Amino acid sequence: MSLKAIVLLSGGLDSSVAAAIAKSRGYDIHALTIDYEQRHGREHRAAKDVAKALGAVEHKVLKIDLSQFGGSALTDARIEVPRSRSKKAIGHDIPATYVPARNTVFLSVALAWAEAIDAEAIFIGAHALDYSGYPDCRPEFLEAFQNVSALGTKRGVEGKPVKIEAPLVHMSKREIIERGRELGVPFELTWSCYLGGEKACGTCDSCILRLEAFKEAGREDPIEYERR
Amino acid sequence: MSLKAIVLLSGGLDSSVAAAIAKSRGYDIHALTIDYEQRHGREHRAAKDVAKALGAVEHKVLKIDLSQFGGSALTDARIEVPRSRSKKAIGHDIPATYVPARNTVFLSVALAWAEAIDAEAIFIGAHALDYSGYPDCRPEFLEAFQNVSALGTKRGVEGKPVKIEAPLVHMSKREIIERGRELGVPFELTWSCYLGGEKACGTCDSCILRLEAFKEAGREDPIEYERR
Numbered sequence: 001m002s003l004k005a006i007v008l009l010s011g012g013l014d015s016s017v018a019a020a021i022a023k024s025r026g027y028d029i030h031a032l033t034i035d036y037e038q039r040h041g042r043e044h045r046a047a048k049d050v051a052k053a054l055g056a057v058e059h060k061v062l063k064i065d066l067s068q069f070g071g072s073a074l075t076d077a078r079i080e081v082p083r084s085r086s087k088k089a090i091g092h093d094i095p096a097t098y099v100p101a102r103n104t105v106f107l108s109v110a111l112a113w114a115e116a117i118d119a120e121a122i123f124i125g126a127h128a129l130d131y132s133g134y135p136d137c138r139p140e141f142l143e144a145f146q147n148v149s150a151l152g153t154k155r156g157v158e159g160k161p162v163k164i165e166a167p168l169v170h171m172s173k174r175e176i177i178e179r180g181r182e183l184g185v186p187f188e189l190t191w192s193c194y195l196g197g198e199k200a201c202g203t204c205d206s207c208i209l210r211l212e213a214f215k216e217a218g219r220e221d222p223i224e225y226e227r228r
Numbered sequence: 229m230s231l232k233a234i235v236l237l238s239g240g241l242d243s244s245v246a247a248a249i250a251k252s253r254g255y256d257i258h259a260l261t262i263d264y265e266q267r268h269g270r271e272h273r274a275a276k277d278v279a280k281a282l283g284a285v286e287h288k289v290l291k292i293d294l295s296q297f298g299g300s301a302l303t304d305a306r307i308e309v310p311r312s313r314s315k316k317a318i319g320h321d322i323p324a325t326y327v328p329a330r331n332t333v334f335l336s337v338a339l340a341w342a343e344a345i346d347a348e349a350i351f352i353g354a355h356a357l358d359y360s361g362y363p364d365c366r367p368e369f370l371e372a373f374q375n376v377s378a379l380g381t382k383r384g385v386e387g388k389p390v391k392i393e394a395p396l397v398h399m400s401k402r403e404i405i406e407r408g409r410e411l412g413v414p415f416e417l418t419w420s421c422y423l424g425g426e427k428a429c430g431t432c433d434s435c436i437l438r439l440e441a442f443k444e445a446g447r448e449d450p451i452e453y454e455r456r
Binding site: 060062063064065066068069070071072094098099100101102103104105107108109111112113114115116117135136138140141144145147148150151152153154156157 | 288290291294296298299322326327328329330331332333335337339340341342343344345363364368372373375376378379380381382384385
């Protein structure tokens with residue numbers, strides 16, 4: 001019997017590489033996309049295409065309307081998405097695009113699904129090296145959540161807690177691209193831009209980090225940009 | 229300026245008493261009900277009425293369709309809700325009504341809202357003494373989640389993590405009723421039954437524990453039952 005993993009798949013570069021790593025480790029992929037009423041709903045199409053390309057067993061989209069709570073440029077139209085910042089400025093503090101407790105919410109619903117289908121692991125594309133601005137991408141947060149998985153679930157009580165796997169956590173963005181290339185990740189299907197346009201904007205933090213990473217890896221980013 | 233608390237309010241006895249305790253400690257109540265497509269949607273009406281009666285500043289209902297995942301008698305119509313069990317049998321193991329990772333999901337979205345409105349605390353009506361069947365009602369789970377709050381949020385990074393308050397955790401069901409009575413909780417508005425009828429069934433685990441607790445407290449349960 002094959003092992004099952006829930007893969008949190010946004011359709012971005014990182015989660016797509018995390019999915020490919022899960023697959024390379026022999027897991028069947030049960031892809032989970034959270035529709036939290038973010039600006040960049042465009043991502044969902046990418047998630048669907050990537051899940052298919054990587055041979056996911058199934059792909060669910062779960063709606064959780066975090067825009068009801070506000071507090072982030074990604075869910076509240078009144079807060080502007082920062083543009084054209086330097087890489088150094090981006091990593092400096094917690095940005096306006098931080099969505100309160102997002103990875104906690106994502107991991108918790110992934111945990112619910114994992115318990116229901118008896119999956120061994122959850123894969124998340126969090127990484128802390130290039131972009132330390134988000135508290136919920138740090139290894140110490142992921143360890144704390146592992147503890148929640150051990151203590152707050154039936155599988156945990158039975159001594160086989162769902163493992164929280166964050167294979168990118170210590171990788172640079174350049175390394176993520178290289179690993180993705182080795183594993184045949186279809187970069188042309190992925191989507192990272194925080195805005196919801198037909199082409200990626202090229203100026204939000206997410207586009208800037210992505211373009212920089214492809215440049216460092218000496219590769220061409222295959223998606224289209226408004227500006228680059 | 230008054231302190232804000234997110235109160236996870238299902239409309240049941242426990243969460244209503246937890247809400248009254250939050251109020252007695254001087255917090256403004258921001259009530260949060262999670263509609264997870266459970267059988268007993270009847271609870272939501274109770275939550276709305278209790279929130280109003282306790283003077284909540286606001287009350288939000290957030291939809292998260294956990295029935296997409298299944299795995300529980302409360303969200304999957306194919307799994308039966310156990311009936312007419314003894315109190316001893318009820319506390320013995322993890323029952324079919326366990327919803328995978330439910331309190332983790334509830335606390336995580338409460339944490340998202342708490343961060344967005346700068347609330348100091350989250351109140352949850354979990355208690356472990358009479359009913360140890362649910363792993364995510366135990367003090368060690370709640371402590372693990374406190375750690376997630378400290379490490380995975382902006383408030384945590386700033387040294388003022390959102391506090392997870394579970395004031396009932398060491399109380400018996402009888403003590404919960406007594407505390408609720410002292411605080412003027414409108415028991416007649418609360419709803420505990422796992423089924424969705426117009427009257428409480430009187431035979432599901434939740435009804436049995438509630439009736440037993442009122443009996444032990446020497447009080448009359450003011451709600452109507454099919455059987456008691």
